[in-house]
Amino acid sequence: MMLESPLTFAENYAKSRIALFGAPFDGTVCYRPGARFGPNSIRGEFYGVEPYSPYQDKDMESVSVFDCGDLDLPFGNTGRALKMIEDFVEKLCGEDKLPFMIGGEHLVTLGAVRALRRKYADLAVIQLDAHADLMDAYMGEELSHAAVMRRIWELVSDGKIYQFGIRSGKKFEFEFAKKHNHIQKFNFGGLKAAADALGNTPVYLTVDLDVLDPSILPGTGTPEAGGVSFQELLNAILGLSRLNIVGCDMVELSPIYDPSGVSTAVACKLLREMLLML
Amino acid sequence: MMLESPLTFAENYAKSRIALFGAPFDGTVCYRPGARFGPNSIRGEFYGVEPYSPYQDKDMESVSVFDCGDLDLPFGNTGRALKMIEDFVEKLCGEDKLPFMIGGEHLVTLGAVRALRRKYADLAVIQLDAHADLMDAYMGEELSHAAVMRRIWELVSDGKIYQFGIRSGKKFEFEFAKKHNHIQKFNFGGLKAAADALGNTPVYLTVDLDVLDPSILPGTGTPEAGGVSFQELLNAILGLSRLNIVGCDMVELSPIYDPSGVSTAVACKLLREMLLML
Amino acid sequence: MMLESPLTFAENYAKSRIALFGAPFDGTVCYRPGARFGPNSIRGEFYGVEPYSPYQDKDMESVSVFDCGDLDLPFGNTGRALKMIEDFVEKLCGEDKLPFMIGGEHLVTLGAVRALRRKYADLAVIQLDAHADLMDAYMGEELSHAAVMRRIWELVSDGKIYQFGIRSGKKFEFEFAKKHNHIQKFNFGGLKAAADALGNTPVYLTVDLDVLDPSILPGTGTPEAGGVSFQELLNAILGLSRLNIVGCDMVELSPIYDPSGVSTAVACKLLREMLLML
Amino acid sequence: MMLESPLTFAENYAKSRIALFGAPFDGTVCYRPGARFGPNSIRGEFYGVEPYSPYQDKDMESVSVFDCGDLDLPFGNTGRALKMIEDFVEKLCGEDKLPFMIGGEHLVTLGAVRALRRKYADLAVIQLDAHADLMDAYMGEELSHAAVMRRIWELVSDGKIYQFGIRSGKKFEFEFAKKHNHIQKFNFGGLKAAADALGNTPVYLTVDLDVLDPSILPGTGTPEAGGVSFQELLNAILGLSRLNIVGCDMVELSPIYDPSGVSTAVACKLLREMLLML
Amino acid sequence: MMLESPLTFAENYAKSRIALFGAPFDGTVCYRPGARFGPNSIRGEFYGVEPYSPYQDKDMESVSVFDCGDLDLPFGNTGRALKMIEDFVEKLCGEDKLPFMIGGEHLVTLGAVRALRRKYADLAVIQLDAHADLMDAYMGEELSHAAVMRRIWELVSDGKIYQFGIRSGKKFEFEFAKKHNHIQKFNFGGLKAAADALGNTPVYLTVDLDVLDPSILPGTGTPEAGGVSFQELLNAILGLSRLNIVGCDMVELSPIYDPSGVSTAVACKLLREMLLML
């Protein structure tokens, strides 16, 4: 009758392949904070999700996931928070776990990619997102959720970032993306081709939940009208199953803006599908 | 200037063909209660719905519906609540009314089907729903909203249940459905063929509103991402107009989870279309 | 560091082509009031919208808009409120501005059309809306949001009103529309043909945001299930770019019914696209 | 099993002494509309209130109240709405009923007082309210909720209005009140003395629920910090039991601003106490 | 970095004196369900409460509490749920733990008292509550939250129940209480005298949070205006510190009705004070 983490499917950390953890940080969000509540909200509701997926005809029992809980990140010190994420992911990699991070704002991705890039020199990044996040700096700060893909580009360099679903950004962000990255506006067109091209390259997959239409997931900090449907996002994710994914995250769920609780339910279902796909 | 039930279209009970009533019960809901508020919420908002349907080019004036009000169901005694529903539907059937029940949780359907099955030995059931509801028992209880279709299958036996839109359940529920019922995952594919096959068989139609995508109807107890659109559900319902429907329900509206009021508005519009279709 | 209206893009009124203003009136709304909060809510959130549109590949810097603020409309006196709108639009027209009004309830459109009809004898009106709004009177009142298009028809006469997306109304409203106006039920079919036919005719464009499905925009007074998607509305609006639009409005955002803030975000994005399209 | 108004305690209108009715009008509210939803919300929740009052040791069974339902007031025409209230109250008075009106905004009181003043030449008015409501006009309109007590003063003249709990108004409103009315700022001090002085004078009692502190009743259009407690208001009302009250109202409940439902529960309990006190 | 129950202060169960557990049951609630979410909500927020009490000048470190988690109670079977509570409390008593139950609706108290009454033949019950809960049956059901104190009276007999703060009930409930129990209406008058009289008698303390004014705790199923303040309740509880309390509960927090989160914060602070007081 003890309280158990509903995500602890593996008997223990040692036997698990996937190590899930929360990064409840939203300190650089300029518009509407609240992504810090994402991991807790997902944990609280995940027990309500059926373990069986009729989409993949697989059961959660077949996946060995260990829930490491949340990192205890400091508010008000962005650099230190990112370093803690980086160190934790490095530790997980050293123990041959596949890190699966639940944000938090999108900037947390930078911490994880820093650690993985050291391990995989040819790391590619697939980003499903509404926003380009390619600002050089935001309000004078280089460590900002609006600049996270720019910082990551500095790490992985040209041609290594694949952006899909992007429907918001400055004009120069779209120009930057066209020049330095692979970018698909509005939808997931070209995802299959990208997956073919990537072959066995190690890939980090970052899913910013605001790629979904705000009608599907209103609980996010910066809702952008005109997004993809749940089915489209699900199909996109399932289409990545044969890739060599070495790290993964799901960010920007901000449950306080959705009193219906639907946003968290959507995130939980996507989490199940992503865990089954990996 | 007296308060009148806005649904009382028939001059009186005697002249009506359809007898509408509420079953405000949600006592076995394990996740989020609130379906008890469904009937009251629909009554309160139905006056805001136009009586004319541009979809069917028909007017509510052409339908003789009598609103019997709500059953006064006890909380904490599931068996007695179901018996009261069963008795009431039996009485309506005895007086040649077509019963139209507004839930309440999905378990209330069992009460209505028990009464109708006695009258119609070859009763078939069409279920539009996100959930298979085919558990043998839930938390040790056989009378549970998660087991309602299993209980109904025990009454009507193999081949008599048609399930559409199902996108959630245990693995064995999907296997059970494939073996004993007709099941269509995710959507309404095959509905026309089913309607053809049913011909003049007496049919009970149960519409669990969570078959809709939660973006369309967030106000429900167990929202499941990836549902059908309003137009798809409407088309499905209109496609059943030539069937011999002998009883009907609409369940699982839980308005407290949708502060926008949209869920109730959606339910009211569907109710109008269902009443005009019958 | 002074508070500035975030919509003041033109250096000053004199240099602007488009004059934006709010008409925060919802005095005849019979169902759910709150459209009065529309202009303020849009102004408060517009700063969060990217100035660049990836749909049109244009930037707000290229548009000369001046935000005139809100009209100070009296509550409880419908006639006077409409007269104030009419006078203000007349003044803007006299100074060769293109008036862009943010409602408020739909009745405010009547004030604007009265002024423009005096200037343009052959004025046509394109209405994107869920409701026909063609009642002769509502609760005995001729000045009602449910009668606004009937009042406008009295001004512009037969064949001058183009109604799209209409999915709610009395039977006789649909009949009236078929006889006196151009009407397209449910969607934007025939919009291109209408645009072709209109050629250089001066056009007033009125966008009632409830034409969108309530899942996209729950924050409106009279939500109607079965509406169009954001992408469909956006495409429809972009398809009008070659018309001779002489006045424009966006009405019926009622942000108090959407605690997620998504409705205002949707309205802001549409406003950007409409301003860039003009 | 028919839907009945839960407030219909008298067997029928003929046998009742108190005639309760709703005036769901909020057309002149300049700040936050929603008082129109007051009567419906109170009716919907009144069944949850115990009929017995431990404060007065009386039971609702001892009171003969008839619920006349709501007046069907037009939005957008203030004058006509007030005339309908006036006519209805006149009719009730003619049939020797004590009218008890549930608002709606405070302006509805004017309609009721107009009718009662014709019957009772020496009518006095007791107002429990946060706001003085003594503006000469508001935004140019004389028929405004902010001017209702000024209009009533024009009817009943000097020394006939007793204002208690007032904590908001223009400086000249307080000066006007001191000169022409009896006014007690902030609380109910002097209420007993006033009751003594009134003796058998016919009294209209108007309770603006915003006299309560907003912590007690957040669901109102113009919340004013620093109000009285529930117990203080209850004591004040019970202290009026020996007066010759010939008409009564309770206004400005706006339930949409209180998602907890507490405001309606408070109003229902006060309604019970007022009905038992009369 | 593992997820830990924030209430697990004792190193392990064996070393603890107080055994806390949740009883997330609200199956007999007739009005507004949601008390099932109480235990989870308190656990989720308790980490935000300071361990130190400036009221008692004590720290949580000085208390040995073990959080047993939640009982897995079935919905739809009231009898079985109560039996599970009874069995669990019996087990705790057998292991010399002081049981502290977090509801759930008030009926759960019956399960705990059944177990404790077997152990302590002279068990007295102190109830701080807005409602008398002395109905013989509710809607025909004897196992109802509105009848819980009647069922408990059947167990402990006359003179053993002390009711404080009661401000709602049928007339005969107040008469019953006066005859068979000790009752104090509205407040905690006489609590000190009762504590003196009880001396070393084993006492079960049940705190129904709706004894607080709904302004203090709006998140409850049946809010009753006119309740006590936080300070009054705190003082009352601290005044019981010298009693021989052998079991304890806190019930009827229903967090879904309070979007501000304040109700849960109030409950957490009271929980801290109660744990420090025991």
Next chain:
Amino acid sequence: MMLESPLTFAENYAKSRIALFGAPFDGTVCYRPGARFGPNSIRGEFYGVEPYSPYQDKDMESVSVFDCGDLDLPFGNTGRALKMIEDFVEKLCGEDKLPFMIGGEHLVTLGAVRALRRKYADLAVIQLDAHADLMDAYMGEELSHAAVMRRIWELVSDGKIYQFGIRSGKKFEFEFAKKHNHIQKFNFGGLKAAADALGNTPVYLTVDLDVLDPSILPGTGTPEAGGVSFQELLNAILGLSRLNIVGCDMVELSPIYDPSGVSTAVACKLLREMLLML
């Protein structure tokens, strides 16, 4: 008809005595963010506040306040944000304005005090607050809202800080306060004596709105039950009118947690009273 800041009472900056500005920063809030929305929410609602105070019998026309708007503070860089506040307050002081800052989280006070301490060597600080805020560091960070008064103590040294209303903190915070500051737990006892003792000493007044009971102001990040009433806080503030106040702030309004809007209304009314008191 231009949008104007509703707080701009002075004709221009030069003629004003009080310079009001917003510090929309909440980057170190560990529990519930949202204080960043405080300044905007207050500005949006201040127009609804009567300019006249019946408490002080004064009118806002008699006060010369200039609203400087909001500082454009970076998220994710606490040090730089504080420096911007410090620089701005220094500039205001240099131009002989009395700075009145609207937070934001409580840490913003540090920026203002840093500037004022340079100007006034004997600066004292009066803090009305629920929390001691005397941690040495929080989650390893010295710049935290939980440590703000500790940082300020380092600036002004022993005996210069007066803390009132404190009801939450670690044990050592209370001990620290007793040793180094003046502290009054729970209420404003001793405020008059402190005011007498301060005489003409330059005083910075910081009002953390969470000193109010959460029933009065639920819209704050860290609600603490058992707070003071509106009237008590108002009296305390009015009792400081004869002090030599050289700077002032009001912090921790977080309007997103209060859908009723009451919290902002309370803050606006307090702001009026504070401006009239200065």
